[in-house]
Amino acid sequence: MKDFFRLVLWEIEENWRFPSLEIIAAILMYFSLTSRSFGIPQTHNQVLSYSVNVVYSFWLLMSEVVFIAVFFSRSVAEQIEKREILTLFAHPPKRTTVLLAKFLTNMLIILLVISASVIIYGLLIGLGPLHPLQYITILVVFLQLLFFSAISLACSVFSKSSWASIIIPIVTLFALTFIAPQDQANSYISPLGSSATIYLYLISQIHIESYMGTPPSTQTFIGAILFPVAISAFLLTLSFAYFRKMEVD
Amino acid sequence: MTSPAIATHDLTKLFGKFQALDRLSLQDGGGISGFVGPNGAGKTTTIHVLMGFIKPTYGKAAIFNLDSWSKSAQIRKRIGFLPEKPAYPGVFTAKRFLEHIAHFHRLQEPRQKAKQALKEVGLGSASEKQIKTYSAGMQQRLGLAQAIMSNPELVILDEPTANLDPTGRMDLLEKIKQLHKEKNMKFFISTHILSELEKVCNWVSIINQGALVDQGPIQELSEKYSENTYKITVSNPAKLLEALQNQPFIEQIQQEENSIYVRTKNTQAFMKSFFKAMAKEEIEIKEFKQTQGALEQIYDMSVRRKKPPT
Numbered sequence: 217m218k219d220f221f222r223l224v225l226w227e228i229e230e231n232w233r234f235p236s237l238e239i240i241a242a243i244l245m246y247f248s249l250t251s252r253s254f255g256i257p258q259t260h261n262q263v264l265s266y267s268v269n270v271v272y273s274f275w276l277l278m279s280e281v282v283f284i285a286v287f288f289s290r291s292v293a294e295q296i297e298k299r300e301i302l303t304l305f306a307h308p309p310k311r312t313t314v315l316l317a318k319f320l321t322n323m324l325i326i327l328l329v330i331s332a333s334v335i336i337y338g339l340l341i342g343l344g345p346l347h348p349l350q351y352i353t354i355l356v357v358f359l360q361l362l363f364f365s366a367i368s369l370a371c372s373v374f375s376k377s378s379w380a381s382i383i384i385p386i387v388t389l390f391a392l393t394f395i396a397p398q399d400q401a402n403s404y405i406s407p408l409g410s411s412a413t414i415y416l417y418l419i420s421q422i423h424i425e426s427y428m429g430t431p432p433s434t435q436t437f438i439g440a441i442l443f444p445v446a447i448s449a450f451l452l453t454l455s456f457a458y459f460r461k462m463e464v465d
Numbered sequence: 466m467t468s469p470a471i472a473t474h475d476l477t478k479l480f481g482k483f484q485a486l487d488r489l490s491l492q493d494g495g496g497i498s499g500f501v502g503p504n505g506a507g508k509t510t511t512i513h514v515l516m517g518f519i520k521p522t523y524g525k526a527a528i529f530n531l532d533s534w535s536k537s538a539q540i541r542k543r544i545g546f547l548p549e550k551p552a553y554p555g556v557f558t559a560k561r562f563l564e565h566i567a568h569f570h571r572l573q574e575p576r577q578k579a580k581q582a583l584k585e586v587g588l589g590s591a592s593e594k595q596i597k598t599y600s601a602g603m604q605q606r607l608g609l610a611q612a613i614m615s616n617p618e619l620v621i622l623d624e625p626t627a628n629l630d631p632t633g634r635m636d637l638l639e640k641i642k643q644l645h646k647e648k649n650m651k652f653f654i655s656t657h658i659l660s661e662l663e664k665v666c667n668w669v670s671i672i673n674q675g676a677l678v679d680q681g682p683i684q685e686l687s688e689k690y691s692e693n694t695y696k697i698t699v700s701n702p703a704k705l706l707e708a709l710q711n712q713p714f715i716e717q718i719q720q721e722e723n724s725i726y727v728r729t730k731n732t733q734a735f736m737k738s739f740f741k742a743m744a745k746e747e748i749e750i751k752e753f754k755q756t757q758g759a760l761e762q763i764y765d766m767s768v769r770r771k772k773p774p775t
Contacts, residue, residue: 308570
């Protein structure tokens with residue numbers, strides 16, 4: 217555990233120094249505050265405004281994916297490409313600990329920044345900091361981030377190319393969004409469809425009065441949770457197994 | 466000779482169809498050992514196999530009798546390593562970087578240890594500067610600092626004098642000698658700058674085209690390779706060279722200023738022809754001696770011949 221926390225510190229100091237964090241926060245705030253919900257009449261109330269801006273926003277999701285891809289590319293693929301990883305491989309920490317520290321640090325910092333933007337946006341439109349919608353939205357963002365972090369990590373580890381590991385997750389997002397079936401029952405394959413399913417199901421469960429539509433079935437909801445989690449678990453297992461025995465020359 | 470720390474047996478590494486290592490069986494001398502060979506001979510590949518960065522295709526590589534691939538985590542706690550082209554996180558200050566390394570090795574007082582290591586390699590005054598501002602030579606020194614700071618039993622240095630100016634090279638070699646003497650650290654040094662190696666090593670392994678050419682204590686190799694080699698200084702070396710160079714008993718002959726270096730397969734026949742040529746051409750002898758093969762000469766002969774003399 218000591219090595220893990222030391223590696224987390226190393227990762228933060230190396231990749232998350234000023235002004236990375238500030239730039240990401242600013243861009244996310246910009247996306248949140250300038251989204252199309254400002255054109256929606258207030259009669260549709262906070263829930264619709266919030267959901268359109270945060271959960272249904274393709275551009276917010278796109279910016280998340282870009283940040284994830286860039287940071288994983290820099291932290292993993294570029295370090296393998298430039299042989300910087302040998303510095304860590306020559307010292308006692310285990311390879312799996314090195315990769316775990318990189319994965320969790322990058323994913324959790326981006327989650328933290330996006331969650332902060334989401335909460336601030338919620339506060340601006342009048343939702344309290346403890347409003348259930350805030351937590352549902354953060355859960356949805358977490359699942360999106362887990363899914364794309366797993367894809368980015370796998371691309372970085374297997375391609376060992378900083379460019380490929382940026383481009384592949386972005387192309388994957390487009391492919392899953394535009395090729396996936398549009399019907400509600402199978403919408404979980406698309407990241408936006410999956411997020412919307414989880415979001416709508418959960419708000420229907422907590423009886424938010426303003427929600428008027430037909431909620432997704434429990435089966436669809438489980439599919440929307442399981443699809444990204446199962447794919448992420450599979451990719452992470454592959455990535456860690458490969459990284460443990462990876463040859464770097 | 467103390468017990469060797471490094472041993473490989475029939476070590477073979479293929480990269481696709483390219484054979485980087487060819488049944489390499491080497492060991493170190495237990496003290497300060499040199500690992501020499503021309504560029505592309507397979508030195509770095511051997512070191513990377515020993516460090517557990519790459520897996521052997523066939524054969525075995527071990528450090529402290531621990532398999533380099535499967536037990537690399539245990540090995541890394543006991544060794545230090547300086548890569549050929551060090552790449553460290555540029556945004557860190559040297560001191561902060563070494564503090565992290567000290568924590569990985571569970572050293573007491575990591576800050577003090579980091580300061581001390583930087584001072585030892587002559588970077589005390591640059592300890593608060595970011596690594597990206599360092600020159601190549603300074604990065605090399607930092608590499609040495611991170612390799613030795615945990616007082617490892619064995620330090621593997623891959624081309625440690627690259628990027629260093631002459632003073633830096635001398636300092637590094639002195640430091641290696643000092644650490645070996647004071648802390649009993651073993652060193653395995655890969656290089657192709659032989660004159661420097663000769664000053665510190667007591668053992669040398671020579672590699673060419675992925676295969677071991679020869680290895681052993683420098684003194685023994687020196688005697689082995691100088692047995693039939695002579696340095697002859699004469700009044701007219703060009704004429705002597707002309708008289709001897711096509712003789713069947715000459716294995717190697719070359720002129721350096723007023724001297725001729727000769728390696729012969731048949732000393733008796735060589736002596737007979739030599740004195741005959743001297744008399745015929747009226748050449749005056751200034752010096753005639755059997756050479757004590759310098760490392761450069763051993764290397765040159767062994768690499769050219771590929772196999773050691775029998």
